[in-house]
Ligand SMILES: Nc1nc2c(ncn2[C@@H]2O[C@H](COP(=O)(O)OP(=O)(O)OP(=O)(O)O)[C@@H](O)[C@H]2O)c(=O)[nH]1
């Protein structure tokens with residue numbers, strides 16, 4: 001649910017990074033934070049445990065510049081991936097405009113990916129959203145690891161509808177901005193439709 | 196799910212005026228109005244040293260978490276929250292089930308006065324937001340983005 005302010009000529013959109021525990025959601029935001037100019041970003045807020053697992057959310061506000069005189073701002077959030085934080089995940093999804101599903105490419109995390117994607121679908125549906133109708137992209141992260149499945153295998157299980165998908169190595173930034181741009185573009189295109 | 200929040204000049208001016216007045220009447224340091232999804236709507240008072248965007252997001256997270264707790268014990272929500280610090284204290288009120296009014300104050304005022312002034316401001320804000328929702332549901336002026344081209348979107352990303 002974007003927020004359009006005709007008075008200050010601003011538009012704010014919310015993007016949520018979803019995915020199983022340790023798949024690299026927080027790392028995506030950290031990379032984006034480290035690589036954007038100071039004047040286009042706000043503080044990166046991480047509500048995490050002592051062991052750096054996300055406890056509630058990470059939050060990064062970004063300004064992308066102007067479209068037709070409107071400042072466009074994106075609020076990026078990550079959810080906590082660990083299964084038992086489901087109540088928190090539901091809260092973060094409120095008012096979402098676009099979703100990035102970050103998958104862990106490692107073969108032993110395949111089940112966790114499928115479970116998390118199913119959990120995303122259910123939690124969205126609870127709030128009246130349909131994942132099939134929402135701006136949504138997939139990122140296959142951890143492509144650098146030797147036990148990574150092939151993209152074809154990942155696609156088959158996680159991307160039957162062939163939505164935009166990207167290979168990534170989040171700590172070095174491979175695919176990170178491509179993913180963000182793709183989802184931001186989908187969100188703006190949706191706004192254009194008057195969604 | 197609700198429609199997107201749209202803010203127009205007329206209501207925005209009124210909302211800012213209510214926040215300004217509340218700051219003065221309650222003798223508060225700062226007043227914020229935040230959408231439940233974490234977008235900052237208005238702020239008044241000594242905002243220079245506060246990261247308002249972070250404040251808005253954390254307020255929304257806090258209200259969402261407390262709302263979840265409320266439902267667990269059979270309440271709909273906790274409309275008021277008060278947090279007392281060593282120097283500054285914070286009072287949050289849910290207005291019209293959609294936005295959160297946050298007042299930060301110190302010992303130059305009292306909790307009683309702050310609560311009293313919040314009550315009045317909150318009633319006024321509720322009315323303004325009701326008219327805003329009606330306006331947004333009406334025929335309206337359409338999305339400012341209806342006209343944008345793919346090039347406009349692409350240009351945003353040309354580094
Ligand atoms: N080798 C490798 N490691 C990665 C990659 N992406 C993230 N990691 C590492 O995986 C670990 C977990 O990353 P996080 O970003 O904290 O994972 P998360 O998805 O936020 O996890 P939760 O907060 O528990 O949901 C960290 O040690 C990262 O450095 C990647 O592409 N390749």
Ligand SMILES: [Mg+2]
Pocket residue numbers: 025026027053054078079080081
């Ligand atoms: Mg995390």
